[in-house]
Amino acid sequence: MLFADVVDASAVVSATRSRLEKVDALAAVLRTAGEAEIRPVTGYLTGAPVQGRIGTGWRTLVQLERHPAESPTLTVADVDSGLAELAATSGAGSQARRAALLTALMIRATAAEQDFLLRLLTGELRQGALEGVMLDAVARASGARAEQVRRAFMLSGSLPDTAATALLVGPSALGEFGLELGRPLQPMLASPADSLDAALEELGPGLRLEYKLDGARIQVHRNGDDVHVYTRTLREITTGVPELVALVHGLPCRSVVLDGETLALNDSGRPRPFQETMSRFGATTERELLLHPYFFDCLHLDGVDLLDAPLSERAEALRRVVGEHVIPGIVAPSGEQAAEFLRISLASGHEGVMVKKLDAPYAAGRRGRSWQKVKPVHTLDLVVLAAEWGHGRRSGLLSNLHLGARDPDGGPPVMVGKTFKGLTDQLLAWQTSTFPEYESRRTDWTVYLRPELVVEIALDGVQVSPRYPGGVALRFARVVRYRPDKTAADADTIETVRKMLPGQATIT
Numbered sequence: 328m329l330f331a332d333v334v335d336a337s338a339v340v341s342a343t344r345s346r347l348e349k350v351d352a353l354a355a356v357l358r359t360a361g362e363a364e365i366r367p368v369t370g371y372l373t374g375a376p377v378q379g380r381i382g383t384g385w386r387t388l389v390q391l392e393r394h395p396a397e398s399p400t401l402t403v404a405d406v407d408s409g410l411a412e413l414a415a416t417s418g419a420g421s422q423a424r425r426a427a428l429l430t431a432l433m434i435r436a437t438a439a440e441q442d443f444l445l446r447l448l449t450g451e452l453r454q455g456a457l458e459g460v461m462l463d464a465v466a467r468a469s470g471a472r473a474e475q476v477r478r479a480f481m482l483s484g485s486l487p488d489t490a491a492t493a494l495l496v497g498p499s500a501l502g503e504f505g506l507e508l509g510r511p512l513q514p515m516l517a518s519p520a521d522s523l524d525a526a527l528e529e530l531g532p533g534l535r536l537e538y539k540l541d542g543a544r545i546q547v548h549r550n551g552d553d554v555h556v557y558t559r560t561l562r563e564i565t566t567g568v569p570e571l572v573a574l575v576h577g578l579p580c581r582s583v584v585l586d587g588e589t590l591a592l593n594d595s596g597r598p599r600p601f602q603e604t605m606s607r608f609g610a611t612t613e614r615e616l617l618l619h620p621y622f623f624d625c626l627h628l629d630g631v632d633l634l635d636a637p638l639s640e641r642a643e644a645l646r647r648v649v650g651e652h653v654i655p656g657i658v659a660p661s662g663e664q665a666a667e668f669l670r671i672s673l674a675s676g677h678e679g680v681m682v683k684k685l686d687a688p689y690a691a692g693r694r695g696r697s698w699q700k701v702k703p704v705h706t707l708d709l710v711v712l713a714a715e716w717g718h719g720r721r722s723g724l725l726s727n728l729h730l731g732a733r734d735p736d737g738g739p740p741v742m743v744g745k746t747f748k749g750l751t752d753q754l755l756a757w758q759t760s761t762f763p764e765y766e767s768r769r770t771d772w773t774v775y776l777r778p779e780l781v782v783e784i785a786l787d788g789v790q791v792s793p794r795y796p797g798g799v800a801l802r803f804a805r806v807v808r809y810r811p812d813k814t815a816a817d818a819d820t821i822e823t824v825r826k827m828l829p830g831q832a833t834i835t
């Protein structure tokens with residue numbers, strides 16, 4: 328298959344707003360892809376090459392001289408082996424070798440193919456929304472039900488594996504994806520509740536309330552002596568968190584999969600700021616801060632998969648295996664007890680509470696109603712699209728942020744507002760030094776970024792606004808913090824923002 332076929336399909340997907348047309352274009356490519364081509368093609372079309380992050384700096388790429396080929400000759404196999412070689416080249420002297428490999432690939436590509444490759448390698452094509460569209464396309468091309476494909480993806484964490492199984496082995500093979508020790512699955516997510524009372528009323532009497540801790544999500548897999556720790560985005564961090572690994576080694580079990588939150592605490596046992604916890608997960612890790620785990624779910628214990636078991640049963644297994652490391656919680660509280668529990672959680676420095684339905688299974692990758700989060704301040708996680716240079720005291724610093732919500736149909740993020748409020752001197756300095764790495768273009772006043780950075784924004788609500796393309800604008804938006812634990816795929820959608828308009832339904 329020619330690489331140009333993939334590039335053409337990608338162009339159709341970005342040109343149309345119709346989800347149906349996007350799915351059709353992707354399904355057509357999948358149907359014509361050969362056996363060995365399905366995995367790489369799925370990766371390219373969701374902006375995530377199967378070789379993982381190739382790690383070529385943006386600057387190296389733009390400096391490459393590129394005379395495009397007249398007509399397309401590159402095949403998917405050529406690109407696949409080129410990227411595999413690039414990914415395998417590291418260490419001393421690798422920079423020049425990588426540039427040579429890239430140039431060799433680029434001179435065989437047409438202008439459109441070069442542009443696509445560049446955007447693929449810089450991560451610009453990676454938009455989480457595309458995953459959803461691709462899952463539908465896999466269903467369409469293979470004849471599987473969308474739900475079957477989705478479940479296999481959530482459990483395998485890999486779209487190329489899901490696509491290859493559905494198309495090459497057949498839809499019924501998708502059912503064989505189960506929980507596998509050492510392979511992270513997409514975490515279950517919560518829906519925001521309007522208030523504690525609303526959540527209690529919706530979930531009825533059979534519920535459990537837990538502290539909502541403001542740390543970093545962890546998923547832990549142990550098989551005998553083999554322990555692995557993953558982040559919310561399924562990145563493996565085992566070697567960076569030796570204290571967690573040691574603790575999991577000491578648990579009374581042979582095999583286990585745990586879901587939880589980890590935090591750094593200060594001397595009096597209160598949580599340290601989120602940024603400090605996250606400093607343990609960056610490129611340069613801050614080893615002095617010890618992380619404490621608080622587990623809230625158990626998905627597997629000693630050979631028994633618990634994904635489909637009700638929370639009540641999973642919580643019982645959890646208590647048996649992690650003992651004191653279970654997150655603080657109460658079962659079936661009265662309204663007064665629940666309100667008191669929320670008050671104590673906030674007074675102890677936590678974010679709020681989670682309200683969970685006791686008879687619900689673990690819905691991997693779902694933001695459903697059986698987990699609801701109650702937080703006093705409403706926040707949205709949005710994508711930074713651009714930043715304007717500041718004035719006066721902020722001159723020379725990148726300040727006013729342009730904020731975008733995710734398009735669930737795979738289009739580019741939709742701008743919903745701007746803000747420079749809440750930016751500390753430290754954050755302004757960080758933005759000014761970091762944003763150029765994400766730059767896609769600039770004008771005199773504004774630096775535009777590839778849509779990758781996620782920032783958490785507090786707001787007083789939203790209003791109708793013809794000035795913005797989505798028809799809604801944020802009111803009194805202010806920056807709470809950056810969310811290095813999230814990718815643009817995890818940002819809130821334009822639908823979520825629209826549902827916050829006065830008179831709209833509860834956010835789901």
Ligand SMILES: Nc1ncnc2c1ncn2[C@@H]1O[C@H](COP(=O)(O)OP(=O)(O)OP(=O)(O)O)[C@@H](O)[C@H]1O
Binds near residue numbers: 515518539681
């Ligand atoms: N008791 C708990 N149960 C489940 N998740 C918890 C709990 N305490 C803290 N959390 C964290 O809250 C998150 C659940 O909220 P949500 O599903 O909306 O994800 P999120 O978008 O990261 O949330 P937020 O932006 O509010 O932190 C989890 O990903 C987890 O990191």
